[in-house]
Amino acid sequence: MTLALCIDLPDWARSMEDSTRCFTDDTEKMRFAIDLSRRNVEAGSGGPFGAAIFERATGRLLSLGVNSVIRLQSSVLHAEMLAIMRAQHSLGSYTLHRPDLPVYELFSSCEPCAMCLGGILWSGVRRLVCAAPAASARAIGFDEGPVYPESYGYLENSGIEVVRGLLADEAHTVIADYRDRGGPIYNA
Amino acid sequence: MTLALCIDLPDWARSMEDSTRCFTDDTEKMRFAIDLSRRNVEAGSGGPFGAAIFERATGRLLSLGVNSVIRLQSSVLHAEMLAIMRAQHSLGSYTLHRPDLPVYELFSSCEPCAMCLGGILWSGVRRLVCAAPAASARAIGFDEGPVYPESYGYLENSGIEVVRGLLADEAHTVIADYRDRGGPIYNA
Numbered sequence: 001m002t003l004a005l006c007i008d009l010p011d012w013a014r015s016m017e018d019s020t021r022c023f024t025d026d027t028e029k030m031r032f033a034i035d036l037s038r039r040n041v042e043a044g045s046g047g048p049f050g051a052a053i054f055e056r057a058t059g060r061l062l063s064l065g066v067n068s069v070i071r072l073q074s075s076v077l078h079a080e081m082l083a084i085m086r087a088q089h090s091l092g093s094y095t096l097h098r099p100d101l102p103v104y105e106l107f108s109s110c111e112p113c114a115m116c117l118g119g120i121l122w123s124g125v126r127r128l129v130c131a132a133p134a135a136s137a138r139a140i141g142f143d144e145g146p147v148y149p150e151s152y153g154y155l156e157n158s159g160i161e162v163v164r165g166l167l168a169d170e171a172h173t174v175i176a177d178y179r180d181r182g183g184p185i186y187n188a
Numbered sequence: 189m190t191l192a193l194c195i196d197l198p199d200w201a202r203s204m205e206d207s208t209r210c211f212t213d214d215t216e217k218m219r220f221a222i223d224l225s226r227r228n229v230e231a232g233s234g235g236p237f238g239a240a241i242f243e244r245a246t247g248r249l250l251s252l253g254v255n256s257v258i259r260l261q262s263s264v265l266h267a268e269m270l271a272i273m274r275a276q277h278s279l280g281s282y283t284l285h286r287p288d289l290p291v292y293e294l295f296s297s298c299e300p301c302a303m304c305l306g307g308i309l310w311s312g313v314r315r316l317v318c319a320a321p322a323a324s325a326r327a328i329g330f331d332e333g334p335v336y337p338e339s340y341g342y343l344e345n346s347g348i349e350v351v352r353g354l355l356a357d358e359a360h361t362v363i364a365d366y367r368d369r370g371g372p373i374y375n376a
Contacts, residue, residue, distance in 0.1 A: 115306030122263035
């Protein structure tokens with residue numbers, strides 16, 4: 001059996017993964033991640049979650065991800081995992097933390113589930129910025145898995161700066177809108 | 189940017205993903221997962237970790253995975269994640285837990301890291317059997333991330349049966365052999 005599993009983006013998102021685009025500050029970067037989550041809901045291409053990876057020093061966009069669990073029929077393909085896999089593939093490196101590479105940071109429209117939190121640890125990003133709390137996802141029926149306060153401490157002890165709650169209300173609105181539209185809740 | 193990330197197996201493993209093969213008991217299934225880990229080390233195709241997913245009732249093999257972090261330059265591609273992604277892709281389903289599907293179980297040559305433990309929760313397998321303890325991986329420099337006793341409890345509370353320590357010594361020997369050969373320790 002040879003399985004060619006193509007980790008692609010939905011059509012609408014392809015032109016947005018523009019590696020010449022630079023973002024100026026945390027707010028602009030998070031608005032982009034939340035915009036991805038909103039467009040994913042509006043296009044019906046997946047759950048209400050978006051993520052993007054940026055060069056920290058320049059704000060240049062490296063990769064993006066949107067929840068693609070149902071679209072690509074893979075429980076692994078949360079927004080953060082898609083962004084990480086695409087970033088590493090574009091650089092040809094299993095880690096984004098290498099002396100000859102710039103420093104990278106990941107912005108996510110929602111706090112990561114247990115899988116993504118572990119995945120972020122291995123990815124090599126040196127900063128994680130989240131918007132909506134995990135409680136927003138849980139409130140509409142998504143399970144976030146075994147994430148504990150110590151889980152974030154583990155990331156920080158590994159040298160990853162963690163910022164939570166940036167533009168949380170804007171991201172929460174997208175998640176609540178997904179529920180109101182009757183969006184499917186997988187892994188409930 | 190369109191990235192075709194092909195989640196394939198190393199050449200030596202392709203013929204082993206034989207979906208006509210049925211296994212009789214836990215020991216035979218785990219020997220297969222450990223054999224995958226050993227062959228991965230001997231072939232130089234990745235870290236000392238193997239995993240396989242079986243139909244619980246019949247013992248039929250559904251998919252397998254070997255650690256492919258360096259081979260495919262992706263920190264996501266631990267053995268368990270590869271097995272999960274290939275299983276779901278072959279069934280065209282983001283979950284292996286569906287009323288019209290048989291019940292599936294995942295065998296791993298080592299206890300899962302934080303990412304894989306979360307990934308197993310979302311995968312839809314209803315049973316997890318592990319061989320070597322996480323301490324075996326940590327002893328040679330691999331980080332396992334934020335996994336706590338409660339993490340396993342979370343899986344069990346979600347209806348996933350967990351068995352740890354089956355053929356632990358055999359699996360540990362492969363991990364120690366990888367160290368003795370000077371195998372690369374990524375994400376250290």
